[in-house]
Amino acid sequence: MAGVPKPIVGLKVEYTKLFINNEYVDSVSGKTFPTIDPSNEQKLADIQEADKEDVEKAVAAAKMAFKRNSAWRRMDTTQRGALLFKLADLMERDRTILATLETMDTGKPFLQAYYEDLEGTIGHCRFFAGLADKINGDTIPLDGSDLFCYTRREPVGIVGAISPWNFPIHLAICKIAPAVAAGCVVILKPAEQTPLTAVYLGHLIKEAGFPAGVVGILPGYGPTAGAALVNHKDVNKITFTGSTEVGQLILQGAATSNLKRVTLELGGKSPNIIFPDADLDYAVRKSHDAVMYNMGQVCCAGSRTYVHEAIYDEFLKKSVELASKKSVGDPFNASNENGPQIDGEQMQKILELIESGKREGAKLLCGGERIGDKGFFIRPTVFADVKNSMRIAKEEIFGPVQSILKFKTLDEVVELANDTHYGLAAAVFTKDINTAISVSNSLEAGTVWVNCYNEFKAQAPFGGYKMSGQGREFGINGLDQFLETKTVFVKL
Numbered sequence: 141m142a143g144v145p146k147p148i149v150g151l152k153v154e155y156t157k158l159f160i161n162n163e164y165v166d167s168v169s170g171k172t173f174p175t176i177d178p179s180n181e182q183k184l185a186d187i188q189e190a191d192k193e194d195v196e197k198a199v200a201a202a203k204m205a206f207k208r209n210s211a212w213r214r215m216d217t218t219q220r221g222a223l224l225f226k227l228a229d230l231m232e233r234d235r236t237i238l239a240t241l242e243t244m245d246t247g248k249p250f251l252q253a254y255y256e257d258l259e260g261t262i263g264h265c266r267f268f269a270g271l272a273d274k275i276n277g278d279t280i281p282l283d284g285s286d287l288f289c290y291t292r293r294e295p296v297g298i299v300g301a302i303s304p305w306n307f308p309i310h311l312a313i314c315k316i317a318p319a320v321a322a323g324c325v326v327i328l329k330p331a332e333q334t335p336l337t338a339v340y341l342g343h344l345i346k347e348a349g350f351p352a353g354v355v356g357i358l359p360g361y362g363p364t365a366g367a368a369l370v371n372h373k374d375v376n377k378i379t380f381t382g383s384t385e386v387g388q389l390i391l392q393g394a395a396t397s398n399l400k401r402v403t404l405e406l407g408g409k410s411p412n413i414i415f416p417d418a419d420l421d422y423a424v425r426k427s428h429d430a431v432m433y434n435m436g437q438v439c440c441a442g443s444r445t446y447v448h449e450a451i452y453d454e455f456l457k458k459s460v461e462l463a464s465k466k467s468v469g470d471p472f473n474a475s476n477e478n479g480p481q482i483d484g485e486q487m488q489k490i491l492e493l494i495e496s497g498k499r500e501g502a503k504l505l506c507g508g509e510r511i512g513d514k515g516f517f518i519r520p521t522v523f524a525d526v527k528n529s530m531r532i533a534k535e536e537i538f539g540p541v542q543s544i545l546k547f548k549t550l551d552e553v554v555e556l557a558n559d560t561h562y563g564l565a566a567a568v569f570t571k572d573i574n575t576a577i578s579v580s581n582s583l584e585a586g587t588v589w590v591n592c593y594n595e596f597k598a599q600a601p602f603g604g605y606k607m608s609g610q611g612r613e614f615g616i617n618g619l620d621q622f623l624e625t626k627t628v629f630v631k632l
């Protein structure tokens with residue numbers, strides 16, 4: 141019987157270079173940057189640092205791979221899907237290595253990386269593999285004319301994919317898999333904080349049998365390598381996950397370079413609304429997980445918990461009990477539910493926001509401080525009596541901080557929930573179907589969860605309203621983002 145998966149103790153970082161044309165190569169400048177273990181602040185490896193010249197090389201390789209009549213362009217679409225199925229199998233084979241690297245680089249609990257992140261990653265790869273040969277155009281009936289008209293769905297071309305550090309391998313595959321399934325070629329720039337799993341992917345891509353140049357991987361910094369992709373005239377599309385501020389820069393770059401297509405998955409400040417008829421213990425647990433999962437470093441974290449006044453005091457008491465007994469520490473120790481924040485900068489930002497909450501009059505019920513002085517650990521924090529006007533209710537904290545707000549009526553809470561420029565996700569806890577549907581319909585958010593939280597499926601579209609993004613990832617909608625529609629008229 142298979143036991144609980146175990147990390148690889150003392151795993152050495154083997155892959156540290158750029159991946160261009162199916163080969164690992166040094167950067168043109170030879171420069172490197174360190175990647176750090178956030179649980180102990182030790183350096184894990186020096187990674188080759190891509191810059192503008194390396195982007196040029198990767199784009200040239202991508203252009204060759206995407207050339208008319210290239211092996212990639214002529215490849216049967218079922219075969220294209222088979223390569224992605226093979227890549228998924230290879231990630232399954234190397235799942236323990238990938239999960240170990242992910243935990244070393246991000247500090248997330250190993251079992252979470254192994255079960256949840258890798259499950260999602262491999263599942264996404266298989267979902268898009270299955271769509272590769274199901275991309276159909278239409279025939280357009282033009283009765284009474286001597287024209288035959290049809291549409292073709294064609295790959296958008298060279299894709300630049302820019303990803304963040306909170307779910308590195310999962311978000312890399314969420315971009316590579318649909319791009320490749322659509323027949324595009326893709327250059328991934330992973331976040332500088334967490335390059336290890338993305339760089340590891342390179343040799344799996346080669347082993348799966350992808351032709352050279354179809355997938356490139358360029359670890360490096362945003363304002364250099366990332367911006368070079370965004371501003372490149374031969375890159376046809378950027379798919380980006382990250383902060384709203386950088387998303388705005390990307391739209392500007394896309395507009396002024398070549399009007400490249402852009403998909404943006406950005407930040408959030410998701411409301412989570414608890415009505416008095418909800419199952420209280422269940423709602424408390426789900427609301428806690430909604431904001432504490434992955435150390436709060438989730439774009440759709442339920443970071444504003446709105447609780448009806450009739451259950452408010454009880455809800456606070458139970459939330460504090462949960463937060464106070466949460467075990468935080470070494471992410472390789474299976475008894476720890478949370479690890480560290482990603483880096484010192486994020487930790488300081490979170491601590492500063494906690495201070496602002498205290499200053500602005502929110503009631504700190506537990507946590508609110510760093511744990512120890514090595515590693516970027518923060519004690520799970522609960523604030524009560526938070527108001528919409530406070531910074532902790534307005535800004536994305538991206539940390540283990542639950543802000544609890546009180547409400548009286550349905551109309552009031554809908555207004556409070558929508559009072560934000562974000563619109564990524566929201567949740568409602570109630571046993572009343574009318575309340576559930578009415579509130580879900582009124583919330584300005586790309587995803588609404590009813591009596592659940594953080595449910596994601598490769599089949600179901602995901603993305604933001606308002607300043608949380610543009611376009612959708614996942615599902616058929618996710619594939620559409622990598623396709624152009626060509627209309628062909630044939631004179632009969």
Ligand code: NAD
Pocket residue numbers: 302303304305306307329330331332360361362363365366367370381382383384386387389390404405406407408438439440536538564604608609
């Ligand atoms: P970030 O925007 O700072 O960085 C994201 C990526 O963009 C990194 O790879 C970075 O190197 C790159 N980048 C930075 N500046 C750039 C520039 N000028 N040009 C091109 N690329 C640039 O975000 P982060 O701190 O890594 O991630 C946290 C943010 O990501 C949060 O706001 C979070 O909500 C968001 N996020 C959103 C989703 C979603 O699906 N909506 C998922 C995860 C994270």
